Amino acid sequence: SQQGEEDPQALSIQEGENATMNCSYKTSINNLQWYRQNSGRGLVHLILIRSNEREKHSGRLRVTLDTSKKSSSLLITASRAADTASYFCANRDGNKLVFGAGTILRVKS
Amino acid sequence: GAGVSQTPSNKVTEKGKYVELRCDPISGHTALYWYRQSLGQGPEFLIYFQGTGAADDSGLPNDRFFAVRPEGSVSTLKIQRTERGDSAVYLCASSLIGLGGSDTQYFGPGTRLTVL
Numbered sequence: 001s002q003q004g005e006e007d008p009q010a011l012s013i014q015e016g017e018n019a020t021m022n023c024s025y026k027t028s029i030n031n032l033q034w035y036r037q038n039s040g041r042g043l044v045h046l047i048l049i050r051s052n053e054r055e056k057h058s059g060r061l062r063v064t065l066d067t068s069k070k071s072s073s074l075l076i077t078a079s080r081a082a083d084t085a086s087y088f089c090a091n092r093d094g095n096k097l098v099f100g101a102g103t104i105l106r107v108k109s
Numbered sequence: 110g111a112g113v114s115q116t117p118s119n120k121v122t123e124k125g126k127y128v129e130l131r132c133d134p135i136s137g138h139t140a141l142y143w144y145r146q147s148l149g150q151g152p153e154f155l156i157y158f159q160g161t162g163a164a165d166d167s168g169l170p171n172d173r174f175f176a177v178r179p180e181g182s183v184s185t186l187k188i189q190r191t192e193r194g195d196s197a198v199y200l201c202a203s204s205l206i207g208l209g210g211s212d213t214q215y216f217g218p219g220t221r222l223t224v225l
Contacts, residue, residue: 035216041198042113042218043152088151095165096142097214099151 006089010104019076021103023089024069030092032065034074037086037102046074046087081109111135113217115201121223122191130186130220134203141184142214143176144200152200158184191224198222 006023013019025032031050035043049056049065049072056063062075076083084107090097114133122128134141139160144152154168158178166176173191178184188195198221202214 033213043200043202043216045213045215048213090151095140095157095159096154096168097144097152098154101149102151 006087006100006103008103009101010106012106012108013079015079015081015107015109017079017107019079019083019105019107021074021087021105023072023074023100025072025089025091025098025100026070027091027093029067032063032072033090033092033097034061034063034072035088035090035099037088043088076105079105079107081107083107113201113203113215115199115217115220117220118218119221119223121225123225124191124193126191126224128188128191128222130188130199130222132184132186132201132203132217134182134184134201135215136182138203138205138215139181140204140206140212140214141178142202142204143184143186144202146198146200146219148197155186155199188222191222193224196222196224 029051031048033048034046037043047058047063049063060077065072086102086104088099088102090099116131141158143155146152156176157165161178161181173189176186198219200216200219202216204212204214206212
């Protein structure tokens with residue numbers, strides 16, 4: 001079964017606005033990863049944050065991690081229509097990734 | 110270089126039939142993973158290969174599901190006596206090392222299986 005939850009389940013914003021998605025997880029982690037999925041198909045790795053890190057940046061992406069609250073957030077700044085996709089957080093459990101249910105982001109132009 | 114590829118991209122079959130789904134990992138990647146994703150859900154782990162051996166098959170739902178990777182490269186996921194509940198997108202991923210490290214898993218485009 002999947003662990004963790006993302007919220008919101010769906011998010012609709014205007015191009016240029018920022019989008020924030022949150023993820024909670026249940027067990028201890030080595031790292032937490034965020035993936036993007038277009039059209040229900042292949043996932044693209046966005047960013048990985050290790051358990052001893054609190055914040056990480058990559059381009060327009062900013063990820064935070066709060067291990068005391070077992071939560072992470074993904075911020076996409078200055079969103080574009082091309083950012084429309086589903087976003088998943090994933091916890092590394094041994095050799096497998098355990099995904100949340102995802103947030104569907106729609107960026108309107 | 111080429112990414113992970115999966116064939117077929119779509120497979121429609123009838124209940125009770127046997128299907129095989131193929132995954133070609135990134136060349137040189139020793140670790141290979143299969144996941145299944147139902148509509149509106151995140152991917153769920155099925156099985157992990159380290160080289161030719163299935164190191165963790167704890168996610169396989171029942172004995173109708175089986176996967177092989179005989180030469181440590183291409184993998185085939187086999188489903189016997191398919192049921193309507195098997196309908197999902199089957200995703201394959203590969204990573205360079207596996208072995209519990211933090212290396213990135215690269216996903217293929219998936220095979221959408223529909224069981225009528």
